[in-house]
Amino acid sequence: MSAHSIETGSGGGLVKWIDSRLPIFSYMQKEYGEYPAPRNFNYWWNFGALAMFLLVTMIVTGLWLAMQYTPHVDLAFDSVQRIMRDVNSGWFIRLVHVNGGSFFFIVVYIHIFRGMYYGSFKAPRELLWMLGVIILLLMMATAFMGYVLPWGQLSFWGATVITNLFSAIPLVGDSIVTWLWGGFTVDNPTLNRFYALHFLLPFLIVGVVGLHVVALHVTGSNNPLGIEPKSQQDTVPFHPYYTVKDSFGLGVFLVIFAAVVFFAPDFFSEPENYEKADFLKTPEEIVPEWYFLPFFAILRSVPAIWFVEAKLAGVIAMFGSIFVLFALPWLDTAKVRSGKFRPIFRWFFLIFLVDCLLLGFVGGKPPNSPVFESIESFEFIDLGRITTAWYFIHFFIILPLLGRFERPLPLPDSISAAVLGSHSGGGPAASGATAKPMEKA
């Protein structure tokens, strides 16, 4: 139907003329019109499209903010206030951008956990997954530098603390930090380069997202059953079935997003950042934005190990907690993809999810205060160490062991058999006696 329908169908002569020279129309038709998607996506599969929507939203609002923002230590804070007060609809654009950042992370984190639960990272989708991890890293860098731009107290001190992490690198650490700062402290050169990079990185994200989509469309989408589609029965064309479903998901998302933007715009922000950066006044607590809190907790939890000082060990663990995701396709060795058919994995997935949430909770608390009023000796630093240890145990011990010893439930014969139940004729869905290794598409 693809190129064919373009040539003979609705498109006029101009469309045909262009398409035969630059096949953008048939490409769109093939990748977003006919793209055969498994018919059984649940609503967790909406979050990729939501992330795409937010990426565009962030770039558009960011571009308009850039037209009014002044990247200079003496003027940045005031220029943000000017946007809020004097620029037409500036408050709206800025509040969408600020809250959009938080929602971007919410959506992407859900997208990642969905992939983990349903085994979307497994062969043949390893590169698809790894490109996703690169997007996550780029997002984190972008968000971190963006938070510095309003030049509030936490902008400045957050930048100081995080860039200082690189001083933990033996021998060259201090030189690297000076190089990053463009001076001997976080100052105007730092703000300027962060602004330049904050503007650049989103376009790199767009590029990697493009690759992410290409990789997706080569392997095809995973689905809640984790088995490959076998026949036409198992898939539906992306348009209109998933365009309409994604649109509905987007509608629900926008209701929640708008409610926060208009009625609780400071829900995710720290009050302290409404104070202008002051070199001489260290805040009592330097906390990063909420979406970094789990990693912040890991950073603070690791003690000195042998000859590695605590700071370096913490930095290694923090970066390790993200880089381990690159190895996930080889750490989770289970042949069955979907958590639906992995009775033990499901529990460990839940525990891992709780562990990550706890890490986030710990990251926002002073390390040396007790977790429970009644147990003085059990401090947040202790909870942080336990949850940090579990984070890595999950990846390096639990997942490989589960792959070896877990007995998965029988897989259904096909997607359509499972979805349509009795319609499929030949016996009940779970007729396969034992779990088979997943079929190669």
Add this chain to the structure above:
Amino acid sequence: MLGRLQIAFVGLAAMVASPMVGAMAAEAGKAREPTELEWSFDGIFGQFDRAELQRGFHVFNQVCANCHSLEHIAYRHLSGIGLSEDEIKAIAAEVEVTDGPDEFGDNFQRPGRPSDPYRHPFDNEQQARAANGGALPPDLTLITKARPAGPDYVHAVLTGYGEAPPSEFEVTEGKDYNPYFKTWTIAMAEPLFEDAVEYADGTEASVDQMSRDVSAFLAWAAEPELERRKQTGFVVVAFLIILAGLLYASKRQMWAKLH
């Protein structure tokens, strides 16, 4: 300049160097929780009370503005609290503004105009500190956003004077005890007393009343867009709910063929 090594990475320092750091910070930071008050602008339906804002501005203009700046507010912004153009012109004209240079290259004094920024009590930080025993009165434009308790905090600090400090707590000479301030010791002398200002609308100028009014005014100063934000929000959210409903219906209809 800050030595890189000195810059405390709070968590690590607390963890590695001394388990005391966190505990000490918690002690000093134990300001008393401000009483929660009801504000007209609370909640998703809340809007500003113009009369309250104008009383609050009166207090600010008469009392607070002698030491505190309001950096992001220009006189013209005061139309947001319901003042008329003539009233704003009159208020702006009360201050002398240095302008210039004129055609001879000299600066000159002129009465303030609505487009001028709200007056600064001091020319620079040094002057401000010299006049305030070394302490710098902070800019108050964003104070209600910069404190978790918002306007409740401002009200609490303003009404938090006069208590005897705990016996073991020593108040620095020349400063005041105020349990709502984070160090308990505040450089600002009690700013409000009974009838410190006279309200045009005849409201009794008790310390509590003035504190409430000026806190509400500062909440407006921190986010003058609040009313427009909420009003726009109703339309947008209502529209989106209907849109989501329609999209759900479309989705149902589209998918009905498949099941």
